[in-house]
Amino acid sequence: MQNVxxxxxxxxxxxxxxxxxxxxxxYYVLNISEVSDYEFDMLLEKLQKLEEQFPQFxxxxxxxxxxxxxxxxxxxxxxHASRMLSLSNSYNxxxxxxxxxxxxxxxxxxxxxxxELKYDGVAISVVYENGEFVRAVTRxxxxxxxxxxxxxxxxxSIPLKLRNNPPAHLEVRGEIFFPLDKFKALxxxxxxIGEPLYANPRNTASGTLKLQDSAVVAKRSLDSYLYxxxxxxxxIAKHSDRLEYASKWGFKTPSKEKxxxxxxxxxxxxxxxxxxxxxxxxxLPFEIDGIVIKVNDINIQExxxxxxxxxxxxxxxxxxxxxxxxILESVSYQVGRTGAITPVANLKPVLLAGTTVKRASLHNQxxxxxxxxxxxxxxxxxxxxxxxxxxxxVELDKRPMGAVKVEFITRCPDCDSVLERAEGEAQHFCNxxxxxxxxxxxxxxHFISRKAMNIDGIGTETIDVLVxxxxxxxxxxxxxxxxxxxxxxxxxxxxxxNNLLDGVEASKQIPFERVLFAIGIRYVGETVAKKxxxxxxxxxxxxxxxxxxxxxxxxxxxxIAESIMHYFQQEEHxxxxxxxxxxxxxxxxxxxALQSNVLDGLTIVVSGVFHKVSRNELKALIxxxxxxxxxxxxxxxxxxxxxxxxxxxxxxxxxxxxxxxxTEDEFLxxxx
Ligand code: IVH
Numbered sequence: 215m216q217n218v219x220x221x222x223x224x225x226x227x228x229x230x231x232x233x234x235x236x237x238x239x240x241y242y243v244l245n246i247s248e249v250s251d252y253e254f255d256m257l258l259e260k261l262q263k264l265e266e267q268f269p270q271f272x273x274x275x276x277x278x279x280x281x282x283x284x285x286x287x288x289x290x291x292x293x294h295a296s297r298m299l300s301l302s303n304s305y306n307x308x309x310x311x312x313x314x315x316x317x318x319x320x321x322x323x324x325x326x327x328x329x330e331l332k333y334d335g336v337a338i339s340v341v342y343e344n345g346e347f348v349r350a351v352t353r354x355x356x357x358x359x360x361x362x363x364x365x366x367x368x369x370x371s372i373p374l375k376l377r378n379n380p381p382a383h384l385e386v387r388g389e390i391f392f393p394l395d396k397f398k399a400l401x402x403x404x405x406x407i408g409e410p411l412y413a414n415p416r417n418t419a420s421g422t423l424k425l426q427d428s429a430v431v432a433k434r435s436l437d438s439y440l441y442x443x444x445x446x447x448x449x450i451a452k453h454s455d456r457l458e459y460a461s462k463w464g465f466k467t468p469s470k471e472k473x474x475x476x477x478x479x480x481x482x483x484x485x486x487x488x489x490x491x492x493x494x495x496x497x498l499p500f501e502i503d504g505i506v507i508k509v510n511d512i513n514i515q516e517x518x519x520x521x522x523x524x525x526x527x528x529x530x531x532x533x534x535x536x537x538x539x540x541i542l543e544s545v546s547y548q549v550g551r552t553g554a555i556t557p558v559a560n561l562k563p564v565l566l567a568g569t570t571v572k573r574a575s576l577h578n579q580x581x582x583x584x585x586x587x588x589x590x591x592x593x594x595x596x597x598x599x600x601x602x603x604x605x606x607x608v609e610l611d612k613r614p615m616g617a618v619k620v621e622f623i624t625r626c627p628d629c630d631s632v633l634e635r636a637e638g639e640a641q642h643f644c645n646x647x648x649x650x651x652x653x654x655x656x657x658x659x660h661f662i663s664r665k666a667m668n669i670d671g672i673g674t675e676t677i678d679v680l681v682x683x684x685x686x687x688x689x690x691x692x693x694x695x696x697x698x699x700x701x702x703x704x705x706x707x708x709x710x711x712n713n714l715l716d717g718v719e720a721s722k723q724i725p726f727e728r729v730l731f732a733i734g735i736r737y738v739g740e741t742v743a744k745k746x747x748x749x750x751x752x753x754x755x756x757x758x759x760x761x762x763x764x765x766x767x768x769x770x771x772x773x774i775a776e777s778i779m780h781y782f783q784q785e786e787h788x789x790x791x792x793x794x795x796x797x798x799x800x801x802x803x804x805x806x807a808l809q810s811n812v813l814d815g816l817t818i819v820v821s822g823v824f825h826k827v828s829r830n831e832l833k834a835l836i837x838x839x840x841x842x843x844x845x846x847x848x849x850x851x852x853x854x855x856x857x858x859x860x861x862x863x864x865x866x867x868x869x870x871x872x873x874x875x876x877t878e879d880e881f882l883x884x885x886x
Pocket of ligand 1: 301336388506525528
């Protein structure tokens with residue numbers, strides 16, 4: 215590569231960019247996978263290197279911009295070329311009929327309508343000049359929004375260069391949202407590092423667009439659908455055709471095959487579309503909160519016109535949220551393993567979407583104050599994309615006389631320490647981490663968990679007993695447990711005691727990076743632990759690293775660096791880590807030589823229970839032989855190693871996508 219001349223470099227950059235954009239478009243817009251992750255990454259890396267060498271040819275809209283990296287400290291305000299309007303809402307058939315009647319009266323004829331899903335995310339306007347992405351702006355107050363281009367460029371379903379002769383000046387509007395599986399995975403990660411969970415996909419999508427570091431945005435895998443095309447040049451008379459053109463230009467538009475759009479010529483057709491999605495919306499991979507009905511003919515749209523706030527040619531039908539009304543009986547407070555305090559509403563049991571709801575998450579003090587909660591209040595509970603329902607409102611007219619306002623606690627409910635809330639943070643914390651029982655138990659729970667030390671034979675209940683009986687008070691104590699002490703506990707027969715002790719013993723072989731994750735440093739999740747292990751090689755090097763050294767590591771920012779230093783500054787932690795070393799845990803990285811290259815470029819997902827090797831060993835074998843372990847089945851999966859009791863949804867997805875399924879034996883043969 216050193217000897218590439220300018221001209222060749224320019225050509226190579228261009229053709230690589232086109233090729234990568236093409237793969238991106240196929241994968242993220244059309245759902246077609248043509249290359250493996252590995253091949254894709256290699257192409258991208260090659261382009262990155264060439265662009266570094268020849269920055270004069272690196273375009274602002276190169277696919278390398280998709281990974282983010284630009285840091286913005288302020289988002290410039292930008293005035294929209296035309297106001298970004300909202301829609302008027304309706305909740306029943308009569309209002310829809312009335313909308314159609316008025317539109318037809320204004321137009322003076324019968325009309326054709328198009329129905330679309332009402333995506334529950336954040337509105338965005340994206341401007342293109344000569345087919346090139348120029349800027350992406352949030353809705354703001356409708357007149358003026360904020361330029362969030364660097365962040366939006368990381369969203370793979372938003373094209374950076376358009377294809378197939380787009381108009382020279384083009385503005386599109388659409389919705390950016392958090393796919394539910396990605397949202398759940400993000401919250402799982404938050405749980406792993408002991409952070410409070412995000413409340414819902416919509417707010418999290420909106421918060422993500424305003425993050426300063428676009429590399430973080432890139433990792434969150436936001437997605438988009440386009441719903442509006444503005445161009446004077448495009449002489450396309452129907453909205454439905456505009457969507458089709460937009461799809462040819464490279465945008466993600468609703469799928470006709472999946473009935474995500476409907477052309478309707480009567481109110482009955484519209485109502486059919488609404489009923490079709492009423493239940494099915496719960497199976498979509500993203501949240502919608504209704505259906506949008508639009509007059510399809512653009513000229514007629516203009517004839518019918520606008521009110522001050524919304525078009526007269528469109529209306530939203532909002533599905534009723536899955537909500538129920540019940541009584542707030544009390545508020546209790548949970549203490550997480552990092553000391554984060556989460557308030558929980560205890561409710562009079564009520565049936566909601568087929569399950570009985572007794573509790574709802576309240577997130578933090580601000581949330582309680584915003585709702586102005588009083589004990590005895592009639593509250594509305596809703597179920598969204600999360601497992602725990604939330605309180606969305608209070609029926610003030612039903613508030614009992616003399617009801618007492620919910621005041622956030624000032625002391626820890628378990629150890630009575632004074633709680634603290636750092637400036638700019640929403641969460642209260644109990645900082646008595648070494649002695650506060652739920653924090654002690656939570657830390658041990660995390661230590662033994664599957665992704666950390668994976669200690670079989672102990673569960674949360676056993677930990678409760680062991681801590682309550684005073685047999686352990688931190689995770690290092692697990693390694694001093696004695697058989698005779700354990701046998702004295704209720705319900706601990708010889709077999710369970712042996713299991714427990716075997717599990718503890720086996721954990722001494724768990725690799726260093728997982729030990730680093732297991733000790734539970736705030737903000738150090740699985741990925742960060744791996745990066746630290748790879749960089750520093752052993753525990754002492756991590757422990758002695760100063761701030762400057764820590765932040766040189768990929769993915770380690772100020773917050774994580776400070777947290778790592780804070781952890782090791784505490785004497786309590788130093789002695790615990792010393793003890794772990796004495797007991798024989800892995801305190802340094804074992805660089806695994808690649809066993810072979812036979813799985814080079816293949817992404818393999820494992821699922822179910824195996825007999826000859828454990829699931830973790832299987833994963834290590836995949837990586838050790840050059841393959842990549844996939845976390846979920848997608849069109850990028852090359853093989854699924856299928857164990858016993860595999861989940862039916864994963865199985866169905868693999869079958870639908872035509873993924874090759876192999877048994878444990880077949881896999882072992884592949885690498886033999
Ligand atoms: S059309 C002038 N179509 O709902 C056209 N909006 O209050 C206005 N939305 O801010 C928008 N899905 O962010 C339209 N298929 C869809 C939509 C949609 C979601 C959002 C949009 C808008 C809000 C309306």
